Amino acid sequence: xxxxxxxxxxxxxxxxxxxxxxxxxxxxxxxxxxxxxxxxxxxxxxxxxxxxxxxxxxxxxxxxxxxxxxxxxxxxxxxxxxxxxxxxxxxxxxxxxxxxxxxxxxxxxxxxxxxxxxxxxxxxxxxxxxxxxxxxxxxxxxxxxxxxxxxxxxxxxxxxxxxxxxxxxxxxxxxxxxxxxxxxxxxxxxxxxxxxxxxxxxxxxxxxxxxxxxxxxxxxxxxxxxxxxxxxxxxxxxxxxxxxxxxxxxxxxxxxxxxxxxxxxxxxxxxxxxxxxxxxxxxxxxxxxxxxxxxxxxxxxxxxxxxxxxxxxxxxxxxxxxxxxxxxxxxxxxxxxxxxxxxxxxxxxxxxxxxxxxxxxxxxxxxxxxxxxxxxxxxxxxxxxxxxxxxxxxxxxxxxxxxxxxxxxxxxxxxxxxxxxxxxxxxxxxxxxxxxxxxxxxxxxxxxxxxxxxxxxxxxxxxxxxxxxxxxxxxxxxxxxxxxxxxxxxxxxxxxxxxxxxxxxxxxxxxxxxxxxxxxxxxxxxxxxxxxxxxxxxxxxxxxxxxxxxxxxxxxxxxxxxxxxxxxxxxxxxxxxxxxxxxxxxxxxxxxxxxxxxxxxxxxxxxxxxxxxxxxxxxxxxxxxxxxxxxxxxxxxxxxxxxxxxxxxxxxxxxxxxxxxxxxxxxxxxxxxxxxxxxxxxxxxxxxxxxxxxxxxxxxxxxxxxx
Numbered sequence: 001x002x003x004x005x006x007x008x009x010x011x012x013x014x015x016x017x018x019x020x021x022x023x024x025x026x027x028x029x030x031x032x033x034x035x036x037x038x039x040x041x042x043x044x045x046x047x048x049x050x051x052x053x054x055x056x057x058x059x060x061x062x063x064x065x066x067x068x069x070x071x072x073x074x075x076x077x078x079x080x081x082x083x084x085x086x087x088x089x090x091x092x093x094x095x096x097x098x099x100x101x102x103x104x105x106x107x108x109x110x111x112x113x114x115x116x117x118x119x120x121x122x123x124x125x126x127x128x129x130x131x132x133x134x135x136x137x138x139x140x141x142x143x144x145x146x147x148x149x150x151x152x153x154x155x156x157x158x159x160x161x162x163x164x165x166x167x168x169x170x171x172x173x174x175x176x177x178x179x180x181x182x183x184x185x186x187x188x189x190x191x192x193x194x195x196x197x198x199x200x201x202x203x204x205x206x207x208x209x210x211x212x213x214x215x216x217x218x219x220x221x222x223x224x225x226x227x228x229x230x231x232x233x234x235x236x237x238x239x240x241x242x243x244x245x246x247x248x249x250x251x252x253x254x255x256x257x258x259x260x261x262x263x264x265x266x267x268x269x270x271x272x273x274x275x276x277x278x279x280x281x282x283x284x285x286x287x288x289x290x291x292x293x294x295x296x297x298x299x300x301x302x303x304x305x306x307x308x309x310x311x312x313x314x315x316x317x318x319x320x321x322x323x324x325x326x327x328x329x330x331x332x333x334x335x336x337x338x339x340x341x342x343x344x345x346x347x348x349x350x351x352x353x354x355x356x357x358x359x360x361x362x363x364x365x366x367x368x369x370x371x372x373x374x375x376x377x378x379x380x381x382x383x384x385x386x387x388x389x390x391x392x393x394x395x396x397x398x399x400x401x402x403x404x405x406x407x408x409x410x411x412x413x414x415x416x417x418x419x420x421x422x423x424x425x426x427x428x429x430x431x432x433x434x435x436x437x438x439x440x441x442x443x444x445x446x447x448x449x450x451x452x453x454x455x456x457x458x459x460x461x462x463x464x465x466x467x468x469x470x471x472x473x474x475x476x477x478x479x480x481x482x483x484x485x486x487x488x489x490x491x492x493x494x495x496x497x498x499x500x501x502x503x504x505x506x507x508x509x510x511x512x513x514x515x516x517x518x519x520x521x522x523x524x525x526x527x528x529x530x531x532x533x534x535x536x537x538x539x540x541x542x543x544x545x546x547x548x549x550x551x552x553x554x555x556x557x558x559x560x561x562x563x564x565x566x567x568x569x570x571x572x573x574x575x576x577x578x579x580x581x582x583x584x585x586x587x588x589x590x591x592x593x594x595x596x597x598x599x600x601x602x603x604x605x606x607x608x609x610x611x612x613x614x615x616x617x618x619x620x621x622x623x624x625x626x627x628x629x630x631x632x633x634x635x636x637x638x639x640x641x642x643x644x645x646x647x648x649x650x651x652x653x654x655x656x657x658x659x660x661x662x663x664x665x666x667x668x669x670x671x672x673x674x675x676x677x678x679x680x681x682x683x684x685x686x687x688x689x690x691x692x693x694x695x696x697x698x699x700x701x702x703x704x705x706x707x
Contacts, residue, residue, distance in 0.1 A: 162445070328369075383398050
C-alpha cells in the first residue's frame with residue numbers, strides 16, 4: 001500500500017529530467033512537461049478515491065517538477081493543469097480533468113464516463129470548458145519502481161535468418177486448452193512452455209506483438225458499448241497494457257518474465273508501436289492526458305485550432321514537435337533497455353517522417369533521432385510505410401536503417417495466385433524487391449514480406465471469400481477495406497464441396513510457400529498455420545471473442561497446414577541460398593553461371609519481350625555456389641542450387657528442366673499439389689527432363705552442389 005505524505009509536507013525542488021515519477025531520496029520525484037500551463041497540480045489519489053492536491057512550483061525548460069517526501073511505490077496519481085482554454089488557438093487546459101502522466105510506467109483503471117472525461121461543454125471547437133470533475137471516471141497513473149525479473153540475453157538473430165510471427169498477446173492463448181485458465185490471454189500465457197513450444201516447433205525467430213502499450217477505447221466504441229481489441233488506441237507509451245496481466249498490478253513484472261522466456265528459446269520480441277495518434281480522438285473526444293497538458297505541443301493542428309488528421313483516427317501526433325520526439329525516443333529506449341525488447345514495428349510510420357504534417361522526409365527529425373540513437377540503432381526497426389493519405393504511401397522510400405512492411409509484395413503475390421496479374425512484378429517480389437530497396441544502402445532483408453496481417457483476411461478467409469463480412473462490427477459492413485485481392489474459388493465462405501476445399505488448401509500452400517521461399521524477411525500471421533477463420537471479417541479490431549482468438553482444436557485441414565508450414569520454415573532455415581543478404585546482380589558464380597536466371601516453361605532463358613507477355617508460369621534459378629549468405633562467424637557459406645517453378649494457370653503446364661550446366665540432377669523438394677508438400681514424383685530428375693505442373697501449383701527442385 002502506498003504511503004501518503006502528511007498535510008504539511010514540504011515539496012522539494014527535485015529536477016526536471018528524466019520525466020515521469022521516480023522513487024528517490026525517501027519520496028518520489030515527479031516531472032511533467034507543459035509549456036501551455038500557468039500552474040500544475042500533482043494529485044495523489046487515496047484508496048477511497050479522495051485526492052490530495054500538491055502544487056508543483058518549480059518550472060525548468062517547460063517541465064513542472066518536484067520531489068514529494070513520503071510517497072512510495074504503488075501510489076496512484078494524476079495531474080491537473082491550470083492555463084488558457086481557447087480551442088480556436090488549440091489551447092485546452094482544464095483543471096477539472098485529471099490527466100494521466102504521459103511517462104507513467106503503470107496505468108490503472110479505464111474511462112467509464114465519456115461525458116465526464118470531455119473537456120468542453122457545447123461545441124468542442126468553440127464552447128466553454130467543462131466543469132465536471134473527471135476523477136473517478138478516468139484512468140490513473142501509478143508510481144512504480146525500476147527493475148524486476150531479468151529479461152535474459154537478447155538473441156540478436158541476423159535479419160537474414162529472421163522469420164517473424166505477428167500475434168496478439170491475448171488472442172494467442174485465450175483458447176489454448178493446455179495453458180492454465182488463469183494464464184490464458186496474458187503475458188504469462190505467452191511465456192508458458194506450451195506456447196513457447198508451438199513457436200519453436202514452427203521455427204519462427206521473432207514474435208511481433210500487436211500493441212502492448214496501455215490503450216483505451218476510442219470515443220466511438222465507448223458510445224457503442226464496444227471495446228478496442230487490437231490496441232491501436234494508445235494512452236500511455238511507457239506502461240504495459242494492464243489487461244494482459246494475470247495478476248492486476250503486476251503487468252511490468254509479467255511482461256519482463258514473458259520476454260525472458262522468449263529470449264531463453266532464442267526468440268526475439270518486437271513490439272507494434274503506435275506513435276502516430278492517441279486514444280483521445282478528435283476534438284469531441286475525451287481529455288485524458290495529452291490534450292489537457294499541452295495540445296499544441298503534442299498534436300497537429302490546422303486553422304482555427306482544428307485537429308489535423310492524417311491517420312484516420314481523429315488526431316495525429318506532431319512528429320516535428322520536440323516534445324513528441326522526446327516522448328517517442330524516451331519510450332523506445334525504456335522498452336529496449338529496461339524491458340528487453342529487441343525491435344519495433346512502427347504503425348503508420350510515414351507520419352513520423354512528416355514533421356508538422358508536411359511532405360515526407362526520410363531524414364526528418366523524428367526518424368533521424370531514432371536511427372542515430374546508440375541503443376535504438378541496434379534494434380530491428382520496421383516501418384509500416386504509409387498513413388491515411390496519398391502523400392504518406394512511401395513503400396521503398398524510408399532511409400538506410402529501416403526495414404519496411406512491403407505492401408507491394410502482399411498485393412502482387414495475392415494477385416498472381418488468383419490469376420489477376422502476370423509474372424513481371426512477381427519476379428521482383430520473389431527476388432527481394434530490388435526495384436524498391438536496392439538503393440539507399442539497403443539489403444533485401446529490409447523487405448518484410450507478408451501475405452496476411454492482423455488487418456485484413458486470414459489466410460483461410462483469403463481463399464474462401466470474395467467480399468468482407470464485417471456485420472459483427474456494428475457498422476453495417478462499411479468498415480474495413482474492399483481491396484482484398486481474394487478469391488473464394490467458387491463458393492462464398494464455408495462449403496462442403498470437396499473440390500473447392502481442396503483447391504483452397506492448395507492455394508493456401510502456394511501462398512505460404514511463396515512467402516517463405518522469397519528473398520526478404522517473411523512474416524507469418526498467428527493462426528494461419530492452424531487454418532484459422534474470422535468468417536470473412538477483415539477488420540475485427542473490436543471483437544474480443546472467438547472471432548479473433550486462435551482456435552487450437554485439431555482438424556485434418558489444420559493439422560496438414562501446420563505440418564506444411566513447419567516444413568517450409570525448416571527448409572528455408574537450412575537453405576542459405578533462399579535467404580540471401582545481398583541482392584542478385586547477375587554476377588558470375590563459381591559454377592560459371594549467373595547468380596539468378598529466369599527461365600520459360602520450355603527451359604530457355606526469358607527474353608526482354610517475354611516479360612510483357614501475359615504469362616502465368618515462371619521458373620526461377622538460384623545458383624547456390626555463391627549464395628552471399630554467411631554464418632554467425634561471418635564466413636560465406638555455400639548451398640545447393642534451386643529451381644523454383646510457380647504456375648498460376650487453370651490448366652496443367654509442361655516444364656522442360658534446364659540443361660546439365662545447371663545441375664547433374666534435380667531433386668523435387670517441395671510440391672504444393674500434395675497436402676504435406678512431399679513430391680508427387682519423388683524420383684531424381686535428369687537435365688532436360690519434362691515435368692508436368694498441375695494447375696495452380698508450386699514445385700521446388702534442388703540441384704545438389706558438387707562435393
